[in-house]
Amino acid sequence: MVDVVVIMGSESDRAIANRATNVLENTDYSFDVQVISAHRNPDQLDEYIAQSDCNVYIAIAGLSAALPGVIASKTKKPVIGVPVSAKMMGLDALLSIAQMPPGVPVASVGIDNGGNAAHLAIRILDLIN
Incomplete structure (x- = not known):
């Protein structure tokens, strides 16, 4: 089981994803990083x-x-x-x-603020663990 999944819609979003994973690396929570576009790879995203x-x-x-909303719909x-x-x-x-x-x-967190997304994920995980 992985605690957090970081999905970016494009490889060009890697720097933002790195901001999130840099925060997550300083915790005991596990994470996975994927590049899956809601538009270009909808079947892969569903699976x-x-x-x-x-x-x-x-x-x-x-x-x-669209990616966050598509994920939330599923x-x-x-x-x-x-x-x-x-x-x-x-x-x-x-x-x-x-x-x-x-x-x-x-x-939603601020524009380009992958770090705050990770901090919010940690707070959510702390509540359920």
Whole structure:
């Protein structure tokens, strides 16, 4: 079992993912890192989520930032969205993550703030462990 799964929509989001994993490396919590696009690899994403036994997802995405919402639509586990400053200084991604439809909650941290996403995941895990 892995505690946290960090999924980025593109390899170009690696620096943001590294900010999250740098924080997680200083804990006893386990994590896995994947590059799976909600648009380019939807079947792979569905399969990964269905097979995952993690407790928290961190989803890193820019532009339309669909990844966190797609993950949240497929699991009851907490999803933390990290908007990426790919265009419009990241405001497009931030709004996409923050404005989820009813019943599909996604927590959001600041633009490019993978570190805070990891800190939030740790707080969630501390509550359940």
